[in-house]
Amino acid sequence: MGIKLKVVGVVLLIGDLSALVIALLGAVLLRYFGEILKGGADFQVLFLGHLPAFLWVFLIWILVLYIAGFYSTSFAIGYRLTLAQRLLPPHVIASLIAISFFYLLPYFTGVIGVKPITPRVTLFFYVFFAYFTIFGWRIFGLPLTKAAFGKGLIYFIGPAPELKELIHAFQYNIYYKGFRVTNNFDDLELAAERGLFTALVATNPYPHNEALSKKFYELIFKGIKFFDFQKFYESVFHRIPVSLVNEGWFLDNISASAARTWYDILKRLLDILIAFAFGVVSLAFYPFIVLAVKFGDGGPVFYVPKRVGRNGRVFNLIKFRTMRVDAEAKWPSKNDPRVTRVGKFLRKTSLDELPQLWNVLKGDISLVGPRPDLIDFAKILRAKIPYYDVRTLIKPGLSGWALVSQTVAGENPSSLEETETRLSYDIYYIKNRSLVLDLAIILKTIKLVLGRMGLLK
Numbered sequence: 144m145g146i147k148l149k150v151v152g153v154v155l156l157i158g159d160l161s162a163l164v165i166a167l168l169g170a171v172l173l174r175y176f177g178e179i180l181k182g183g184a185d186f187q188v189l190f191l192g193h194l195p196a197f198l199w200v201f202l203i204w205i206l207v208l209y210i211a212g213f214y215s216t217s218f219a220i221g222y223r224l225t226l227a228q229r230l231l232p233p234h235v236i237a238s239l240i241a242i243s244f245f246y247l248l249p250y251f252t253g254v255i256g257v258k259p260i261t262p263r264v265t266l267f268f269y270v271f272f273a274y275f276t277i278f279g280w281r282i283f284g285l286p287l288t289k290a291a292f293g294k295g296l297i298y299f300i301g302p303a304p305e306l307k308e309l310i311h312a313f314q315y316n317i318y319y320k321g322f323r324v325t326n327n328f329d330d331l332e333l334a335a336e337r338g339l340f341t342a343l344v345a346t347n348p349y350p351h352n353e354a355l356s357k358k359f360y361e362l363i364f365k366g367i368k369f370f371d372f373q374k375f376y377e378s379v380f381h382r383i384p385v386s387l388v389n390e391g392w393f394l395d396n397i398s399a400s401a402a403r404t405w406y407d408i409l410k411r412l413l414d415i416l417i418a419f420a421f422g423v424v425s426l427a428f429y430p431f432i433v434l435a436v437k438f439g440d441g442g443p444v445f446y447v448p449k450r451v452g453r454n455g456r457v458f459n460l461i462k463f464r465t466m467r468v469d470a471e472a473k474w475p476s477k478n479d480p481r482v483t484r485v486g487k488f489l490r491k492t493s494l495d496e497l498p499q500l501w502n503v504l505k506g507d508i509s510l511v512g513p514r515p516d517l518i519d520f521a522k523i524l525r526a527k528i529p530y531y532d533v534r535t536l537i538k539p540g541l542s543g544w545a546l547v548s549q550t551v552a553g554e555n556p557s558s559l560e561e562t563e564t565r566l567s568y569d570i571y572y573i574k575n576r577s578l579v580l581d582l583a584i585i586l587k588t589i590k591l592v593l594g595r596m597g598l599l600k
Contacts, residue, residue: 152214158284159208162276163201167193169276170268193265200241200266204273207237210590213281226281230274238270294321295340298331301372302346302386309344312379335366342368344375381548382567383574385529396574397533409578414510418503425497432463432494439485442468445498450515453538457518458507461498465489472519474557493592499541511581512540513569514555524562534569537576544572544580547587 171190178184208214211233245263297313299306313319322340325331335341343362359369373387388396436444446464449457465486466479482490489495502508508515513534516524525531545568549561556562572580 154284155214156205158280159205159213159277160201162280163204163273166269166272166276167197167265169272170265173268174265196245197269199244200269203240203244204237206586207233207240208277210586210593212590226278230278230281234270234274234277241266241270295342296323296325296331296334297342297344298325298328299372300343300345301376305372305376305384305387309376309379331367332362332365340368341366342370344370344372346372377571381544381571382564383570384567385563385570388530388570393530393533397536397570403576406577410509410511410581411506413578414503417510418500422497422500422504425500428494428497432489432497435485435488436464439483440467449518450539451518451521451535452507452515453535455532455535458502458515460507460515461502463489463495463498465495472517475555476557491595493595496541503541506538509538509540511542511544511584512538513543513572514546514565515539524559527559528563528566530570531566533573534566537573542584542588544568544584547584547591 168190171193172179172186175184175186175189179186179189211229213230213233245266299309301309310324313322313324331341331343343359345359347356363369373383373392376387377383433444436442443464446462446466447459448462450460452458465483466481467483470481486495499508503510521531545565548568549556549564556565
């Protein structure tokens with residue numbers, strides 16, 4: 144199933160790129176229609192002359208669409224008007240970035256002899272065409288992404304809470320509409336005989352139940368696929384609850400992945416380069432934030448709590464203060480009364496997080512990783528949540544997989560249950576972390592911040 148989800152993402156990406164290329168073809172044709180009609184210009188040469196410059200534009204469009212969630216497997220459009228509305232904000236943002244790009248770097252040497260081209264007029268035609276080509280592809284191409292999943296029957300055996308989640312996903316997620324969940328082995332065998340995809344998703348009974356293991360083994364010869372429940376759950380939800388793992392699982396999956404030398408070196412290098420660049424730029428905002436916090440209630444500008452870092456090391460995290468000076472440490476709540484008026488704005492725009500870029504430079508945290516907890520909270524969580532300390536095996540982060548993935552994305556957990564869910568995302572990240580996943584988290588973080596500011600819906 145995880146492979147099929149990736150296939151959907153690839154299909155959507157290829158379709159969008161094709162739509163953007165078609166938009167450029169239309170833009171070039173319209174821009175030079177008169178010259179082409181008179182035979183004074185070669186359409187192919189003109190198109191190839193514009194292509195090098197527009198490759199950067201394509202990249203901008205894809206990144207903005209990704210940030211807007213257009214490559215999420217839960218992205219489903221039921222009506223054309225809904226797609227039209229959802230596509231417009233990222234399209235406008237991508238257009239503005241592209242226009243700025245062409246004005247900052249106005250000259251590109253194309254294939255048109257040695258004559259530089261300045262395709263600004265072409266860009267405006269392209270912006271118009273691109274909206275409709277992507278819209279058309281997404282409307283008529285969505286059935287292709289659904290078809291990638293096929294049809295079939297699935298039998299689930301697993302722990303109650305996670306079992307309920309999987310069944311719910313296969314009943315209500317548009318990408319799983321072709322599948323039906325059954326509780327009858329006979330149905331499963333009949334579907335296999337008819338050539339439909341059939342799967343048994345279960346916790347492996349071997350060696351605890353020899354009879355059940357034998358029955359599972361016999362199903363292999365009837366064309367029924369067997370999937371481990373934990374791995375299947377992970378591929379669907381991109382998290383790993385502690386209820387599905389044990390010490391042996393951590394020895395097999397986490398111990399070996401805790402140290403990834405070349406990945407860690409490259410990630411640290413990128414942390415330094417990105418944090419330094421954005422840290423210097425962020426200094427321009429400091430005077431305004433300092434004045435706003437000071438005029439707000441006259442209290443300290445910075446909040447410097449002690450947090451738990453890698454391997455339990457304690458460090459001082461630097462943030463702009465967003466809560467009252469006398470605020471007590473407790474679970475956050477909706478419309479938290481401890482947050483000041485200035486603090487609400489700083490949190491909404493994530494400006495309160497800017498000083499943490501210096502924590503990244505110092506090496507206390509990374510740009511991406513599990514969010515570090517306060518010392519007092521960490522002591523409580525360590526005693527109440529199994530395997531809590533696993534999240535301290537790697538360096539904490541300014542942003543993280545849990546931060547961008549939880550139900551209320553971007554908010555800190557407000558209960559023990561939400562913290563357990565956060566841990567399931569942290570375990571997934573530790574097991575699967577890579578530069579590609581880190582990039583995805585950074586892009587999702589940008590989407591999250593823009594969404595909170597009302598720039599993306």
